[in-house]
Amino acid sequence: MPWKPAARLLPLAVLLAVLAALPIQAAWAAQTAAQAKGLSPAETIERLDRTLLSAMRGGEKLGFEGRYKLLFPVIDTIFADRFMARFSAGRFWRDFSDKQKRQYSEAYLDWSVSAYAERFDSYNGQRFDITKVDTQGDQATVVSTLTRSDGKTVDFTYKLRAQEGRWLIVDIIVRDVSQLAMTRSQFTSILGREGFDALMTKLAQKMQVYSEELSS
Structure with missing residues (x-):
């Protein structure tokens, strides 16, 4: 996706909201991880689809912060x-310090969750249907079709790998475009031209764009 610079970085209210939510998110993540063990590739995507629909149905009532907490x-x-964070940094990952790796990985996750919280923000009768499942050893492909209220459809092709006792999403292909490859192209371009700090600033700016409703 193209970068859209914001006028300022994350407002203090957003930062405090995210920090306050971390203990709750950690508890939810532990519970969700336990629930996820043993899920098939299709069931893994169905869990994501259900959560996205919940965020969409919550819409303005949940607000950005509520959708973020739900999705995280x-x-x-x-x-x-x-x-995915390491892959997106390309060859630059090995030059990051340990502190930079932690900072970047945390920012990558926050950026990813924020993008979903911003995009899946309203419900108008949409539905998800699993339309294809192909499992080959420790890799799987699951296609989830989003049908909009006007009848038009969008296919989300998920690539998964079996890791840590459960199936994990490693890439999403939409309209024949790998989201992971696109992110890697964007991130490595910024890292090559402007460096680590510039990438972190741009991620913060994207977070600002996504969370603007909190400061309105």
């Missing part, structure tokens, strides 16, 4: 976010 433990549990 599920995304943190069923996405291979640490792998």
Whole structure:
């Protein structure tokens, strides 16, 4: 997705809201992880779809913060976010200090959850249907079709790998575009031209755009 610079970084209210939610999110994530063990690839995606629909139905009533809290433990549990963060940094990952790796990985997860909280924010009769499942050893492909109220459909093709006793999402393909590959192209371009601090600033700016309703 294109970067949209914001006028300022995260407002204090947003930062405090996120920090206050961390103990709750940690507890939810632990519970969700336990529930996720033993789920099939299709059941893993169905769990995500149900949570997305809950966020959409909650819409303005939940607000950005409420949708974020709802989505965080599920995304943190069923996405291979640490792998995805490393992959997206490309060759630059090995040059990060341990502190930078932690800072970047946390920002990547927050950015990912915030993107879902911003995009899946209203419900108009949409539904998800699992339309294809293909499992080959420790890898699987699951297609979830979103049908909109006007009858138009969008296919979300999830790539999963069996890790840590459960199936984890490693990539999503939408309209033949790998979201992981697109993110890697964007991130490595910024890291190559402007460096680590610039990428962290841009991620904070995206968080600001996503969470603007909190400061309105």
